[in-house]
Amino acid sequence: METYTLSGIQSMLGLSRAVITGLIAAGFVTPSRGKRREYRFSFQDVVLLRTAHRLQAAQIPPRKILRSLQRLKATLPEELPLTGLRIAAVGNDIAVREGDTQWAADSGQMLIDFEVKPAAAGNVSVLAREPQAAPVEPASAWFDRAVELESARPRDAEAAYREAIRRAPDYVDPYLNLGVLLCDTRRCREAVEVYIEGLKHAPEEALLYFNLAIALEDLQRTDEALACYEACMRLAPAMADAHYNAARLHEQLGHATQAIRHYSEYRRLSR
Template sequence: MTLDHPETPHTLRSIQEMLGLSRSAIAGLIANGFVSPKRGPRNAYRFSFRDVVLLRTAHDLQQADIPTRKILRALQRLKATLPEELPLTGLRITAVGNSIAVHDRESRWEAETGQLLMDFDVAATRGSVAFVDRRREPTAPAVSAEEVFARAEVLESKDMKAAEAAYREVLAIAPDHADAYLNLGAILCESDRQAEAAHLYDDALHRLPDVPLLHFNRAVALEDLGRLDEAIQSYERCLKLDPTIGDAHFNVGRLYDHLGHRREAIRHFSAYRRLQK
């Protein structure tokens, strides 16, 4: 789709025709704060080139079920970098891994991180703005995630920094690789970076909420940080998913006992002893 004369403010009707969005969809995006178009004659909306880009981006991210708060955070940063009018070099906005990447012919920068399912171009073509959908199958990585994971495991006994980098490479290739999260988090905790580990586990659980050991490892990191109530919640979530993890019963029982909750402590210590038989 193209729009001639990009320096001219765009009307609601032209936005509908260009982006294929209904009037109510555009109104909803405005109401949610994604764009703040100016008003023209008869109080009608007037959209800039930047508004067009933000509307299209917000719509695509909503269709990908990205939370509104995350979209707003990304677009606030993106809005600060986009020009009001079409740059001569053109722009390209794509989802790269967990980030929104903004490109022009001279530079490339991130607007926000997050798992985004959006890839389209905004390009200058003979004075027009062209939106080109680029939804293609991802190119297979040259090295598989499992190959890099195996290398990372070997590196743990030789070079911890290299192992950490390798596990991060695994997650760049396969963002849902639970074992890579577990091992990387363990490395972070062993190097006294518990806060970073807890943040890593939060990201992991956003993708993999039903992996018990991710909850367990998160609880260990939170316990080391002194965030005992949160640690208890993570241990309990771990046990809800898998009540046979004895160490989770023991650890949460110990925390309950420390906080003076004797009944809960006894319940978990009893479960721990039963599992040891």
């Protein structure tokens, strides 16, 4: 059976490491472990993670995503395949649909797509929905479009990432991808600005600090890069790559003790 690495999942889905590890910690996604104790994700895990990504893009709070999906998993019968369900944001709630049935993930309360009222003669009449304005395209749609455009039309991809950020300033993933895209085209100064803007809206996102550190390294701003790796590790102590990069920079700066400490931690986490 084919499996996927954590970095592969991040690249494939555009999900931040924080969301992925949060779902693992909540017990909703249970990847296996490889020979070096690295996470290995099944296709079913990919489906669940993609669902979490969609809910995050709809600006459902992360705690509510984790709580609702946990409750959903606990209440489903074992023989019902979770991957056969449709899970989506409805306003500020999370709804689950199986066939023609829809219910709220938090409460289990059934949801309906029409309204009814008693008619004068005692019969039940179905009220037609009033015409609604066309829905505004969500930030997630712009993000998905940017991912598809990256390889062939990077400028259009950049514009789509920026539109996703404009529509949802606290949506972390467009900042991450846009910064990488800018660095890949030797525009690291602009990438630094993008990551700093992202941190204004998501100051607890370790991966933003990690990517910012890499961009600062490319600009030869070593001390600032090291400070960002340290901030990243404070938020995510188990991020092995941050320890390795910090060790390398400490070594360059002649900080032997700090370099040894981070190399040792990197080896421990990579087992």
